[in-house]
Amino acid sequence: MARITRPDRLGDQLPALQFRAGLRLGIGLAALGLALAPPLVKVARSWPLRSAVSGESMRPLLRPGDWLLVDPEAYRARAPRASELVAVADPRDPSRWLVKRVAAVGEDGRLDLRGDDPERSTDSRTFGPVEPARVIGRPWARYWPPRRIGRIR
Amino acid sequence: MIRERVVAAIAPRHTVHAHCDIPCGIYDPSVAEYGARTVARMVELINQNLGDDLTQRNQFARCVAVKEQYAESVKHEIRVIWGDYFKPEHVEKYPQLHDLTWRIMKQAGKCKQTVDAQAAAELQALVKQFADIFWETKGGRPQA
Numbered sequence: 069m070a071r072i073t074r075p076d077r078l079g080d081q082l083p084a085l086q087f088r089a090g091l092r093l094g095i096g097l098a099a100l101g102l103a104l105a106p107p108l109v110k111v112a113r114s115w116p117l118r119s120a121v122s123g124e125s126m127r128p129l130l131r132p133g134d135w136l137l138v139d140p141e142a143y144r145a146r147a148p149r150a151s152e153l154v155a156v157a158d159p160r161d162p163s164r165w166l167v168k169r170v171a172a173v174g175e176d177g178r179l180d181l182r183g184d185d186p187e188r189s190t191d192s193r194t195f196g197p198v199e200p201a202r203v204i205g206r207p208w209a210r211y212w213p214p215r216r217i218g219r220i221r
Numbered sequence: 222m223i224r225e226r227v228v229a230a231i232a233p234r235h236t237v238h239a240h241c242d243i244p245c246g247i248y249d250p251s252v253a254e255y256g257a258r259t260v261a262r263m264v265e266l267i268n269q270n271l272g273d274d275l276t277q278r279n280q281f282a283r284c285v286a287v288k289e290q291y292a293e294s295v296k297h298e299i300r301v302i303w304g305d306y307f308k309p310e311h312v313e314k315y316p317q318l319h320d321l322t323w324r325i326m327k328q329a330g331k332c333k334q335t336v337d338a339q340a341a342a343e344l345q346a347l348v349k350q351f352a353d354i355f356w357e358t359k360g361g362r363p364q365a
Contacts, residue, residue, distance in 0.1 A: 119235040126239035135233050155237050167237035183239060186310050187358060190242040193308075207237065 110208070114139045117205055119155065119165065125183030125190070126167055129220060135212035136167070136220070142206035148179060153221065155204040156181065159195050167207055168192075179203070248306040250352035253298035256291040257348040260332050261341035263288035268336060292329040295344065299325050299351060306355070315354050325351060 114137035121134040130136070138155045148154050148170050156179075158164040168181035168191050178197035183189025192198065209219050263284045271277040303322040312318050328344045331337070356362035 117235060118231075118233045119237040120233040122236050122238050123240040125241050130239055132239075135231075136237065138235075138237070158238070165235060165237045167239050183241070187308060188241045190240055194242065211231070 110139055111137060113141055114205070114208070117155075118211070119167075119207070121167060124188045125185055126169075127185045127188070129184055130167065130207075130210075133213075134210050134216070136207045137209040137211060138205040138207050140205040142208065143200070143203050147173070147177060147200050148203060148206070149173065153207045154179065154181070155207055156198055157202045157204060159198055159202060162202070165204060248302050248355070250298065250302055250348070250355045253295045253302075253348050254345075254352055256295040256298065257341070257345040259291040260288050260295065260329075261338070261345055263291070264332070264336055264338050264341045268338065289333055292332045292344075295348060296326055296329045299348065302351075302355060307358075311354075311358055314358075318354065321347065321351055321354075 117138035117140055119136050119138055121130045121136060122132055124132065143154070150170050150172050152170050153167065154170055155165055155167050158166050166181075168183055168189070170179050171182040171192070172180040174180060174197050176197075177200055179192070179200060180197050181192045183191050186193075207220060209217075211217055266284045267281065267288070271281045299322060303318070307318060325344070325347045328340065328347055331340045332344050353362075
């Protein structure tokens with residue numbers, strides 16, 4: 069008598085299904101981890117440099133009272149380029165940090181900084197081009213206020 | 222309680238200044254517009270042929286003095302906004318700015334030298350053009 073196989077019964081396939089589901093879950097979690105790991109690392113290293121915006125010169129992008137994450141590693145591997153945001157030590161008073169945008173990079177590598185609202189900004193037009201060594205990091209995300217959380221550039 | 226502790230934990234540790242040395246919003250071309258209106262009004266009064274008695278002559282002299290004073294005030298106010306407020310970006314966007322300022326200086330001088338309603342009207346028109354540019358850079362004239 070031939071053995072009757074009943075492949076249609078769920079019970080027989082359960083271990084295989086469980087295994088596959090587990091595998092999928094594992095792969096999914098790993099993918100999620102891979103996707104989130106770089107931002108999380110970036111958040112973690114930016115966290116100690118979290119900064120509040122003061123002043124109007126970066127309107128409309130940044131408003132006074134915005135809370136930003138500043139990545140200290142962003143410009144270690146390469147210098148800032150034109151149109152990128154930078155946090156720099158004020159050449160006139162290094163204890164004071166400024167947030168501005170790189171308008172241009174000079175041939176000597178110094179940064180020509182501008183506010184986004186040049187009419188209400190004191191920047192390289194006043195204090196001249198800035199040494200790249202004065203760069204503190206790259207403001208790359210706003211984490212407060214909640215309605216405007218997100219990347220900035 | 223919890224909320225305060227959360228806020229304290231995530232609060233920024235630094236300040237980044239998006240700063241501006243000059244306190245903003247202290248410039249206003251209205252003073253120059255008012256000055257140009259005063260000049261026009263004085264021209265009007267002087268042209269009303271005041272009589273020859275002492276009081277009328279005194280009145281006449283006062284009108285001339287006020288005309289002189291306000292024409293000078295127009296020049297001063299316009300010069301300050303032109304020299305201190307406007308930046309190269311503005312001149313790029315409004316290339317007529319330098320010429321307009323220069324014409325206002327000339328026109329105010331002409332209003333001092335003459336008793337000419339036409340000249341006074343022209344001064345008012347030029348100052349208005351200047352004020353319009355100023356308010357455009359400010360994103361619009363405030364509603365009075």
